[in-house]
Amino acid sequence: MSRVHFSLIRVLLIARNTLLEASRQKLFSFLLLLALGLVGGAQSFREFNFGASELKFLADLGYGAMAFFGAALTITATAQLFFSEIENRTALTLLAKPVWRAEFMLGKYLGVVAVTAVFCALMTVLLVAVLWSRESALLRDIPDSFTQGRTLRIADLLLAGYLQWLKLTVLAAFTLLVASFSRTQLFTVVTGFFVLVICHLQYLARDAYAQGGSTFAQVAAGFVGLLFPNFQLFNFADDVGAGIPVAWDRVARVSVYALGHVAAACGLAVFSFRKREI
Amino acid sequence: MSTVASAVPAIELRGLIKDFSVGLRGVKLRAVDDLSLRVPAGQVFGLLGPNGSGKSTTIKIILGLLEPTAGGCRVFGLPSTQVEARVDVGYLPESPYFYRHLSGRELVRFYARICGLGGAKVAPRVAEVIDWVGLTEAADRLVGTYSKGMLQRIGLAQALVHDPRLVILDEPTSGVDPVGAAAISELILQLKAQGKTVLITSHLLTQIEEICDRVAILDRGRLILEGAVCDLVGRAERQALIVEKLSPSELQELRGWLGLRGRTLEAVTAPRARLDQIFLERVGRGEAKNPEGGG
Amino acid sequence: MWRRHAGSRSSVFANVKSRLLAIFVTLGGLALTGAGLRWMEAPLWAALRAEQPALRLGSAGAAAGQGVTLGLLGGFRAIVADFTWLRLHVIWEQRDLAATDTLLRLVTTIDPRPLYFWVNGARIIAFDMTAWRIAEAGGHEVLPAVQRDRLGAEQARLAIRLLEEAMTFHPGNAALWIERANIELNRLRDGEAAAESYRKAWEQPGAPTYAARLHAELLRRLGRKAEALVWLTRLHPQLPPEEEGTELVLSRIRDLERELAVPVMQTYRPAASVPPGRSAGESRK
Numbered sequence: 001m002s003r004v005h006f007s008l009i010r011v012l013l014i015a016r017n018t019l020l021e022a023s024r025q026k027l028f029s030f031l032l033l034l035a036l037g038l039v040g041g042a043q044s045f046r047e048f049n050f051g052a053s054e055l056k057f058l059a060d061l062g063y064g065a066m067a068f069f070g071a072a073l074t075i076t077a078t079a080q081l082f083f084s085e086i087e088n089r090t091a092l093t094l095l096a097k098p099v100w101r102a103e104f105m106l107g108k109y110l111g112v113v114a115v116t117a118v119f120c121a122l123m124t125v126l127l128v129a130v131l132w133s134r135e136s137a138l139l140r141d142i143p144d145s146f147t148q149g150r151t152l153r154i155a156d157l158l159l160a161g162y163l164q165w166l167k168l169t170v171l172a173a174f175t176l177l178v179a180s181f182s183r184t185q186l187f188t189v190v191t192g193f194f195v196l197v198i199c200h201l202q203y204l205a206r207d208a209y210a211q212g213g214s215t216f217a218q219v220a221a222g223f224v225g226l227l228f229p230n231f232q233l234f235n236f237a238d239d240v241g242a243g244i245p246v247a248w249d250r251v252a253r254v255s256v257y258a259l260g261h262v263a264a265a266c267g268l269a270v271f272s273f274r275k276r277e278i
Numbered sequence: 279m280s281t282v283a284s285a286v287p288a289i290e291l292r293g294l295i296k297d298f299s300v301g302l303r304g305v306k307l308r309a310v311d312d313l314s315l316r317v318p319a320g321q322v323f324g325l326l327g328p329n330g331s332g333k334s335t336t337i338k339i340i341l342g343l344l345e346p347t348a349g350g351c352r353v354f355g356l357p358s359t360q361v362e363a364r365v366d367v368g369y370l371p372e373s374p375y376f377y378r379h380l381s382g383r384e385l386v387r388f389y390a391r392i393c394g395l396g397g398a399k400v401a402p403r404v405a406e407v408i409d410w411v412g413l414t415e416a417a418d419r420l421v422g423t424y425s426k427g428m429l430q431r432i433g434l435a436q437a438l439v440h441d442p443r444l445v446i447l448d449e450p451t452s453g454v455d456p457v458g459a460a461a462i463s464e465l466i467l468q469l470k471a472q473g474k475t476v477l478i479t480s481h482l483l484t485q486i487e488e489i490c491d492r493v494a495i496l497d498r499g500r501l502i503l504e505g506a507v508c509d510l511v512g513r514a515e516r517q518a519l520i521v522e523k524l525s526p527s528e529l530q531e532l533r534g535w536l537g538l539r540g541r542t543l544e545a546v547t548a549p550r551a552r553l554d555q556i557f558l559e560r561v562g563r564g565e566a567k568n569p570e571g572g573g
Numbered sequence: 574m575w576r577r578h579a580g581s582r583s584s585v586f587a588n589v590k591s592r593l594l595a596i597f598v599t600l601g602g603l604a605l606t607g608a609g610l611r612w613m614e615a616p617l618w619a620a621l622r623a624e625q626p627a628l629r630l631g632s633a634g635a636a637a638g639q640g641v642t643l644g645l646l647g648g649f650r651a652i653v654a655d656f657t658w659l660r661l662h663v664i665w666e667q668r669d670l671a672a673t674d675t676l677l678r679l680v681t682t683i684d685p686r687p688l689y690f691w692v693n694g695a696r697i698i699a700f701d702m703t704a705w706r707i708a709e710a711g712g713h714e715v716l717p718a719v720q721r722d723r724l725g726a727e728q729a730r731l732a733i734r735l736l737e738e739a740m741t742f743h744p745g746n747a748a749l750w751i752e753r754a755n756i757e758l759n760r761l762r763d764g765e766a767a768a769e770s771y772r773k774a775w776e777q778p779g780a781p782t783y784a785a786r787l788h789a790e791l792l793r794r795l796g797r798k799a800e801a802l803v804w805l806t807r808l809h810p811q812l813p814p815e816e817e818g819t820e821l822v823l824s825r826i827r828d829l830e831r832e833l834a835v836p837v838m839q840t841y842r843p844a845a846s847v848p849p850g851r852s853a854g855e856s857r858k
Contacts, residue, residue, distance in 0.1 A: 088375040093389075277344050
């Protein structure tokens with residue numbers, strides 16, 4: 001009998017199916033509508049008469065909504081789409097076919113990544129449209145604040161959206177790693193949110209590590225710093241809001257950094273799932 | 279199939295043991311206990327036993343979904359832990375749930391492509407198996423709207439789409455009405471006629487008796503009986519004669535005639551028709567392929 | 574029915590061993606990845622922290638207990654700062670000086686990147702808070718001018734201190750120097766200091782021309798007309814001819830030449846010269 005090789009086609013088939021399943025779920029639509037509504041409703045900033053700075057508030061709110069709802073979507077979708085396969089026994093049927101477990105896990109992962117990509121793309125496009133139309137209106141109303149012309153750089157706005165998505169891909173990989181050994185969906189979701197907070201705060205642990213304390217605390221903080229990626233590196237969206245240009249070389253480096261963590265977390269998820277009893 | 283190939287059993291279990299650990303202390307629950315079985319190629323093999331007897335665990339080991347604690351399992355000569363061992367296997371799980379957001383056709387196409395079917399072959403093959411299980415009319419409806427019987431049939435279609443040599447059916451008639459169950463029995467016999475090996479578990483012992491060549495009975499994970507169905511259920515030292523109703527004097531005469539030959543008449547009863555046969559006669563087997571049936 | 578088997582010592586050990594192995598492999602794998610990517614992360618992180626001093630243990634600690642900690646934990650620094658600013662806006666409308674001041678410190682601690690917070694914060698301290706304090710003390714009619722000026726000077730110094738803090742986060746920013754000059758001029762009525770601040774503003778990249786013009790204007794008002802003339806004659810060649818301000822600078826030069834009775838032969842002829850505050854050959858758009 002000929003060998004069954006790892007197949008990218010099977011991975012993509014599983015990913016497409018995962019995306020399709022997610023897109024038909026109410027949670028996805030709910031979070032998307034909520035986030036879109038929030039960005040759309042940000043027009044109420046006009047009441048504060050911030051002038052040109054209104055654009056900063058709009059951008060911050062848009063990327064904040066993308067980060068918050070995106071993280072919620074990523075964690076819940078990863079856990080839900082993974083455990084629905086186990087609990088509904090569809091994984092049983094799928095893995096009874098000549099399918100590698102690595103193909104199954106990577107398919108699930110890419111499916112979730114595609115879900116987050118759709119979410120971030122829609123949010124970014126809407127945000128760019130809102131910001132552009134608002135800037136056009138402000139240009140007409142208060143031209144003195146725009147002596148240099150338009151201040152919005154669409155490339156930077158798109159890059160910030162990309163970085164938000166990149167962060168979510170790392171979060172999805174870590175949530176999948178948790179799901180690979182977790183017995184319940186609830187545990188996975190709760191742990192996923194803990195991972196999110198730790199990844200945002202691990203730099204504080206490193207500061208504490210650098211500033212001293214007991215040897216044990218130093219070692220523990222240093223170890224935590226190694227285990228979890230530093231999500232602060234992805235927060236270029238704040239810079240866009242503050243009018244700081246995004247450096248392309250830095251984006252490239254952060255992309256490699258994210259890819260490294262995604263590869264490790266997915267690899268470990270496959271390792272953990274390899275012997276899992278379905 | 280060559281002679282050498284057919285000499286290789288479809289499934290071979292040797293001293294199979296499966297323990298499940300519970301808790302950190304590692305308390306073991308033994309689901310399968312020293313099970314040895316051979317399922318010859320081309321036969322319909324019934325795996326019987328009460329709930330919790332280890333049937334489903336055994337099937338999961340055959341499918342490589344579980345690893346045995348001890349012993350070995352081979353499928354067409356390959357260890358079941360290898361992905362390659364599943365290339366020639368189709369599987370219908372008990373009470374199958376499929377992706378509800380796909381239509382029946384999309385679902386079967388998905389599994390066909392997962393099994394490596396591609397290009398122009400996919401669509402006709404998908405249509406063929408859907409037609410074979412009698413779901414052509416409902417093929418473009420979402421699976422989420424299917425009845426239980428239809429789910430079993432679409433499950434059968436996905437199990438067969440890549441034309442496997444071994445088909446494993448875990449309780450294929452569970453929750454299905456007699457019409458649907460009869461239709462599935464018919465499909466299994468057709469599979470046998472195509473030369474496929476079928477491993478089936480079922481609570482419907484009548485159905486098993488009708489379609490299986492061999493059966494094995496498990497209890498508490500152990501094999502307690504195994505053999506050809508005709509050998510197990512036949513009672514060679516007894517006979518039943520069915521005649522038109524005799525008058526009391528004729529009956530007395532018969533007893534006398536038997537007595538002269540050293541025989542006794544052990545029972546006189548009126549033969550009863552089986553309820554499922556009456557049901558099928560009245561409802562009609564022709565409706566078994568009605569897409570709405572069997573739920 | 575499945576049968577229970579009491580876990581033998583070896584099976585318990587094997588079970589624990591396999592779980593420990595899984596944990597060890599997972600943690601080890603993640604730690605190795607973290608260590609392996611440190612070479613890439615370290616320079617990125619160092620650069621980021623250099624630009625964002627807010628990413629410090631202290632800044633998160635300072636914000637703690639203000640109801641914003643959770644937002645910072647989730648990495649929503651900018652949006653938390655924005656909403657704190659909106660809260661400040663509401664408090665500002667209520668003219669609550671202490672609360673406005675507290676929230677102002679909080680906003681700039683949470684996110685010191687946006688200039689908007691610093692510049693508007695300085696204006697609130699220098700102008701709005703002065704007005705509130707005067708109103709609280711009885712109003713313009715009741716409070717003597719000396720006391721009004723004293724209050725104004727106190728607030729102006731506080732605003733300047735805020736701007737100085739902002740300059741540590743935004744070195745080389747013209748807008749902060751201009752804001753400082755405005756406060757020195759309008760609140761402290763200190764022309765010398767304001768002229769110096771406008772000069773500093775003009776030295777920063779991307780500074781508007783009016784900063785340089787206002788520097789000269791203040792020198793003129795301070796009676797340092799010759800100095801002002803030199804400044805303007807060195808400024809003019811750097812300005813693009815099509816810009817509105819260029820013509821204005823030339824007109825000011827002519828005014829000063831008249832006021833200083835500069836001989837015709839020594840009057841300014843538009844030509845290349847060394848610009849004030851920068852090296853020769855450097856030009857500005």
